[in-house]
Amino acid sequence: MMGPKQEAQAALFYEFSLEDHVLQDHLLRSIDRFADLDDIRQYLAEFYSHTGRPSIDPELLIRMLLVGYCFGIRSERRLCEEVHLNLAYRWFCRLDLSDPVPNHSTFSKNRHGRFRESKLLRHLFEKTVARCIADGLVSCQRLAADASLIEADANKQNSTPKKDWDHSTIAPADAPRAVKEYLDVLDDAAFGAASKVDPKFTSHSDPASQWSKEDQKTIWEIVFPTNARKGPAFFSYSTNCLIDTDHSVIVDVEGTRSIRQAEVGSVRTMLDRIKDLHDINPERLIADSGYGSGPMLGWLVDRNIKPHIPVLDKSGRTGGTWSRADFEWDAENNHYICPGGEPHKQFRRNYSDPNRRPTGKGVAKYQALKHTCQACPSKMKCCPNADARKITREEHEGARQIARDIAKTKQYVVSMRLRKKVEMLFAHLKRILGLGRLRLRGPCGANDEFLLAATAQNLRKLAKIFPAPQQTSKA
Known part of the structure; x- marks a missing residue:
C-alpha cells in the first residue's frame, strides 16, 4: 500500500544535535583530531586592535579554508554556500544551525592583511609537520x-x-x-x-x-x-x-x-x-636529473647528505671518441690518466701557466704532452682533430663522482622508485x-x-593513517 504523501510541517520546538548527524567515519572527524588551532587567537593578538567592533573569529576562517582545500572547493563563494548547507562542514567549523556563515569577502581582507603579515599559514603548516614527526x-x-x-x-x-x-x-x-x-x-x-x-x-x-x-x-x-x-x-x-x-x-x-x-x-x-x-x-x-648539477651536488656533499640524484653530465662525446669518463682520475697526484696510460697534468712547470689555470668558472684544464699524443696509436679515438687531448674538470667534480658511485648501488634503485x-x-x-x-x-x-x-594533504594523511575511533551503538 502506498504511504501518505510526505509534507514538511513546521514544528514549534526542535531537538537537534550536529554531533549526532555527522557520520562517525567522516573524514572531517579524523582531520579534526589533528587540526591544532587553539593558539591562533594568541598568535594573531598583536595584529588586532584593542578597540572597535569585534572581528570574526580567525579560527573559523582557517577551519573554513581547510574544508575548502581538503575537499577541492576552489571558490570561496561556493565554500560559504557549502558550509551553510553541509552539516559536517558546520560541525568542523564549530557553527550551530542558527550561526551565520561569514561573507566571502572576509577571507580576502584577512588574507591580504593580518594572515599574511603574521605568516599564519606558514605557522599552521609547520605545526602540522611537527605533529607528523x-x-x-x-x-x-x-x-x-x-x-x-x-x-x-x-x-x-x-x-x-x-x-x-x-x-x-x-x-x-x-x-x-x-x-x-x-x-x-x-x-x-x-x-x-x-x-x-x-x-x-x-x-x-x-x-x-x-x-x-x-x-x-x-x-x-x-x-x-x-x-x-x-x-x-x-x-x-x-x-x-x-x-x-x-x-x-x-x-x-x-x-x-x-x-x-x-x-x-x-x-x-x-x-x-x-x-x-x-x-x-x-x-x-x-x-631527478634537473637537480644533478655540480654546485648542487657539492652543496649536498658538504652537508653530509648523500645525493641520490642522476648526474647532469654533458661531457659525453658523439662520434665514438673517448669522453672524460674513459679517463681515470688520480686524486693523489692531481692528474688524469688516459686509456693509454699517459698522465694529463694541469701544471708541468714550477709556475702556473695562465692558459691552464682555472678559468674563473670553477673549471681546471688538464692536457697531455703534444709529442705524446702525436705518437699515440689511439689518437684517432682520443683527439683526431687536435694536436693534444685536453680535459676539463669542474670545481665540484668530486661530488659528481660520489653521485655516480651511488648510482651503481642497490639503494639508488630503491630511491628512484621512491x-x-x-x-x-x-x-x-x-x-x-x-x-x-x-x-x-x-x-x-x-x-x-x-x-x-x-597542510590539507598532511592532515588527510594523518586522518588516513590514524582514523577517528568508531563509537559503538548503544543496545
Missing part, C-alpha cells in the same frame, strides 16, 4: 624533492613581450597588489634574481609568473592525467615539495618561478629551514584537491595556496 610518520632519513607547474591566474591576451616591458616606469603607489609584489621580489633568488634570462612574455596582471611550457608527462600522470596543460605554453608558478618517503609527508613547500635555477635554489632553502625548525638532517636526498611518491602527491594535488590553476595572484598568493594545499 611526533606521531612517527617522518623518519628524517630519506627525503625526496621535486617541482610541479601550477597555472597562474593570467593569460597571454593580457601580456607584453619582455622587450616592451620596463618595470622602472611603474609607479608602486598606483600599481595593483600583484605588481607591487613583483617589484618587491626582483632581487629574490626564487623569483626575479633566479635567472638573467628574460621570459618571452610578461603578464600585466601577474608579472612574477613565468611564461613556461610543461611538455613532458611523468609516469604517474600518464596513467592518471592531471589538469596541467601539456601542450601550449602558459603563465605558471612552481610548487616545490620536500617529502619524507616513509609516508609521503610533506615536510616543506616553497613557491618559485617556473625555472630550474629557482627550483634548485628552493631545495637548499627548504633543507636549511627544516634543519633549523625541526632539526631534520636527512641521510639522503632523492631527486621518487615517484612526489609525483603521486602532485597528481593528488591537481586531480583530487583541484589545484590545477591558482586563484590568487602574485608570489604571496601562490605561496598561500601552496601552504594551504600542503
Whole structure:
C-alpha cells in the first residue's frame, strides 16, 4: 500500500544535535583530531586592535579554508554556500544551525592583511609537520624533492613581450597588489634574481609568473592525467615539495618561478629551514636529473647528505671518441690518466701557466704532452682533430663522482622508485584537491595556496593513517 504523501510541517520546538548527524567515519572527524588551532587567537593578538567592533573569529576562517582545500572547493563563494548547507562542514567549523556563515569577502581582507603579515599559514603548516614527526610518520632519513607547474591566474591576451616591458616606469603607489609584489621580489633568488634570462612574455596582471611550457608527462600522470596543460605554453608558478618517503609527508613547500635555477635554489632553502625548525638532517636526498648539477651536488656533499640524484653530465662525446669518463682520475697526484696510460697534468712547470689555470668558472684544464699524443696509436679515438687531448674538470667534480658511485648501488634503485611518491602527491594535488590553476595572484598568493594545499594533504594523511575511533551503538 502506498504511504501518505510526505509534507514538511513546521514544528514549534526542535531537538537537534550536529554531533549526532555527522557520520562517525567522516573524514572531517579524523582531520579534526589533528587540526591544532587553539593558539591562533594568541598568535594573531598583536595584529588586532584593542578597540572597535569585534572581528570574526580567525579560527573559523582557517577551519573554513581547510574544508575548502581538503575537499577541492576552489571558490570561496561556493565554500560559504557549502558550509551553510553541509552539516559536517558546520560541525568542523564549530557553527550551530542558527550561526551565520561569514561573507566571502572576509577571507580576502584577512588574507591580504593580518594572515599574511603574521605568516599564519606558514605557522599552521609547520605545526602540522611537527605533529607528523611526533606521531612517527617522518623518519628524517630519506627525503625526496621535486617541482610541479601550477597555472597562474593570467593569460597571454593580457601580456607584453619582455622587450616592451620596463618595470622602472611603474609607479608602486598606483600599481595593483600583484605588481607591487613583483617589484618587491626582483632581487629574490626564487623569483626575479633566479635567472638573467628574460621570459618571452610578461603578464600585466601577474608579472612574477613565468611564461613556461610543461611538455613532458611523468609516469604517474600518464596513467592518471592531471589538469596541467601539456601542450601550449602558459603563465605558471612552481610548487616545490620536500617529502619524507616513509609516508609521503610533506615536510616543506616553497613557491618559485617556473625555472630550474629557482627550483634548485628552493631545495637548499627548504633543507636549511627544516634543519633549523625541526632539526631534520636527512641521510639522503632523492631527486631527478634537473637537480644533478655540480654546485648542487657539492652543496649536498658538504652537508653530509648523500645525493641520490642522476648526474647532469654533458661531457659525453658523439662520434665514438673517448669522453672524460674513459679517463681515470688520480686524486693523489692531481692528474688524469688516459686509456693509454699517459698522465694529463694541469701544471708541468714550477709556475702556473695562465692558459691552464682555472678559468674563473670553477673549471681546471688538464692536457697531455703534444709529442705524446702525436705518437699515440689511439689518437684517432682520443683527439683526431687536435694536436693534444685536453680535459676539463669542474670545481665540484668530486661530488659528481660520489653521485655516480651511488648510482651503481642497490639503494639508488630503491630511491628512484621512491621518487615517484612526489609525483603521486602532485597528481593528488591537481586531480583530487583541484589545484590545477591558482586563484590568487602574485608570489604571496601562490605561496598561500601552496601552504594551504600542503597542510590539507598532511592532515588527510594523518586522518588516513590514524582514523577517528568508531563509537559503538548503544543496545
